[in-house]
Amino acid sequence: MAVTRTFSIIKPDATRRNLTGAITKMLEEAGLRVVASKRIQMTQEQAEGFYAVHKERPFFNDLVSFMISGPVVVQVLEGEDAVKANRDVMGATNPADAAEGTIRKTFAESIEANSAHGSDSEENAAIEIAYFFKPEEIVG
């Protein structure tokens, strides 16, 4: 398997509880390396654009409000099959369904406030990385 990159967000429920380090440690222990990271306050426009694929879903407005309710940490992660490694350690969307030892099982508050985002494909990872980072901000 090749070394690839994916995109991660530590969501507002997690930054609020000072879990940036704990979540990053779990990502690192899963074999991922943080090659870019910044703490930002997303604007409404940024959050709407990021989740545009979900704009017809009933949870869209609440999700956007949640994602701008506090700071987030956006990260580029690098490792062997990074998309899968990140999705595996993140766990299922709903923490009630997430496996033991995953980020969402350990930290998520609800299906919405579920502590972490991870790209679901390499194609989306490239789009999401470019949405938040300039190439020179990523140092492998």
Ligand code: UDP
């Ligand atoms: N979400 C929600 N309600 C739902 C499903 C999803 O609030 O019923 C939120 C949740 O924060 C999730 C995000 O929308 O992480 C994106 O949903 P997706 O289905 O893409 O899940 P993910 O890829 O994040 O596991």
